[in-house]
Amino acid sequence: MLRTLTAGESHGSALTAIVEGIPAGVTLDRAFIDRELERRQGGYGRGKRQKLETDRIFIDSGTFKGVSTGAPITLRLINNDAKLERLSEPAAPRGGHVDLAGSISYQTGIRQVLERASARETAVRVAAGALARLVLREVGITVFGYVAELGGIAAPPLSRDVAVRDASPVYTLNPEADAAIVAAIDAAREAGDTLGGVVETIVTGCPIGLGSHVQPDRRLDARLACAVMGVQAIKGVEIGLGFEAARRPGSKVMDPIRYEPEHDADDRRYGFRRPSNNAGGIEGGTSNGEPIVVRAAKKPISTLASRGPSINMATKAESPATYERSDVCAVPAASVIVENVVGFEIAAALLERFDGSSLDSLRATMAAVHALNREKLDHWAERP
Numbered sequence: 001m002l003r004t005l006t007a008g009e010s011h012g013s014a015l016t017a018i019v020e021g022i023p024a025g026v027t028l029d030r031a032f033i034d035r036e037l038e039r040r041q042g043g044y045g046r047g048k049r050q051k052l053e054t055d056r057i058f059i060d061s062g063t064f065k066g067v068s069t070g071a072p073i074t075l076r077l078i079n080n081d082a083k084l085e086r087l088s089e090p091a092a093p094r095g096g097h098v099d100l101a102g103s104i105s106y107q108t109g110i111r112q113v114l115e116r117a118s119a120r121e122t123a124v125r126v127a128a129g130a131l132a133r134l135v136l137r138e139v140g141i142t143v144f145g146y147v148a149e150l151g152g153i154a155a156p157p158l159s160r161d162v163a164v165r166d167a168s169p170v171y172t173l174n175p176e177a178d179a180a181i182v183a184a185i186d187a188a189r190e191a192g193d194t195l196g197g198v199v200e201t202i203v204t205g206c207p208i209g210l211g212s213h214v215q216p217d218r219r220l221d222a223r224l225a226c227a228v229m230g231v232q233a234i235k236g237v238e239i240g241l242g243f244e245a246a247r248r249p250g251s252k253v254m255d256p257i258r259y260e261p262e263h264d265a266d267d268r269r270y271g272f273r274r275p276s277n278n279a280g281g282i283e284g285g286t287s288n289g290e291p292i293v294v295r296a297a298k299k300p301i302s303t304l305a306s307r308g309p310s311i312n313m314a315t316k317a318e319s320p321a322t323y324e325r326s327d328v329c330a331v332p333a334a335s336v337i338v339e340n341v342v343g344f345e346i347a348a349a350l351l352e353r354f355d356g357s358s359l360d361s362l363r364a365t366m367a368a369v370h371a372l373n374r375e376k377l378d379h380w381a382e383r384p
């Protein structure tokens with residue numbers, strides 16, 4: 001079982017994640033994890049904080065000579081801007097943040113809850129996801145994320161071919177759309193406003209059979225939605241066609257099934273091909289071998305330089321919401337975060353389906369189940 005817990009405050013000394021369930025025998029490629037951390041720090045529209053932080057991973061346990069042992073792996077990131085004890089209490093809670101509800105719920109000041117609620121935490125969650133993706137990489141599963149839309153401006157659709165190359169920059173590849181998006185972010189900043197957007201993640205190479213139809217909490221789509229909604233500021237998740245499916249007749253939603261014998265021997269789908277992928281790679285909570293497509297809506301940043309209306313908590317008088325500094329747009333970062341939390345969840349489902357005590361046994365059990373599936377398909381008529 002692959003699981004993780006994170007700890008740490010935005011301006012505390014460090015962020016930590018303990019990841020349990022990474023198979024023994026995985027080369028812990030720090031450069032890959034650091035690259036994901038660097039991608040998360042990038043993207044147009046970020047505030048001053050990213051200039052202060054240089055996220056590099058420390059691996060404190062679960063490794064011997066750079067290779068995983070099967071024991072829990074501790075991931076740690078240092079906060080350069082560690083000034084928690086020197087920070088003041090915000091006078092007026094910011095709408096769209098945990099400030100009001102959290103400080104009432106936990107009976108603390110606003111500072112205590114906002115420090116943990118901050119999306120700074122996503123840095124170490126990306127590290128955990130990137131670590132899990134090292135396992136996926138070993139068995140030919142790739143995860144790719146990009147910005148589909150920002151501030152209402154559609155980025156040009158990436159072709160599946162580009163998507164699976166897993167080597168693209170943080171967001172759109174079209175200079176015209178980039179220019180329009182950059183201009184929109186600049187205009188929002190000028191106006192003291194902020195922008196949100198839509199990000200998409202595509203997973204390729206998944207074997208048939210991750211997740212299950214038998215219980216709601218084992219459905220792969222439910223698990224992915226939970227993981228993605230767990231990212232700060234994500235307000236909607238779609239799998240495949242998502243909400244668009246509700247607007248179409250069934251004949252325009254259901255993906256036909258074809259059999260192409262020439263592919264039977266050489267792939268994880270046993271020759272079954274779907275000319276469309278409206279289901280986004282998951283049917284009945286189970287991966288069907290097609291690319292898994294997850295989209296997420298990120299709301300615009302709630303902290304406004306123009307300071308939205310709020311209340312001074314001590315006097316209850318009207319007061320503009322507290323403002324120190326903030327991102328104007330973090331959609332490109334959200335794309336990297338969603339990509340990595342999806343990667344983590346896919347790895348978790350994979351390691352439940354197959355034996356994940358070591359990389360060798362993961363490979364061996366994947367191959368054994370594949371061979372068994374093929375044999376059973378060849379003798380379909382004998383099924384009970």
Ligand SMILES: Cc1cc2nc3c(=O)[nH]c(=O)nc-3n(C[C@H](O)[C@H](O)[C@H](O)COP(=O)(O)O)c2cc1C
Pocket residue numbers: 047096097098117118119122231232233234299301302303325326327328330333334337
């Ligand atoms: C990468 C990233 C960066 C963020 N940066 C900021 C920020 O600078 N200022 C801000 O007010 N909110 C920021 N947010 C959003 C808040 O963390 C989030 O809205 C807040 O914790 C409340 O949670 P909720 O929106 O999920 O309800 C960011 C979110 C992400 C994913």
Ligand SMILES: C=C(O[C@@H]1CC(C(=O)O)=C[C@@H](OP(=O)(O)O)[C@H]1O)C(=O)O
Pocket residue numbers: 010047048049050053117118119120123232324325326327
């Ligand atoms: C630190 C990060 O994002 C932070 C997320 C965040 C929030 O409220 O979520 C608020 C800002 O914090 P600060 O006020 O310290 O600048 C962002 O910079 C990060 O992504 O690494």
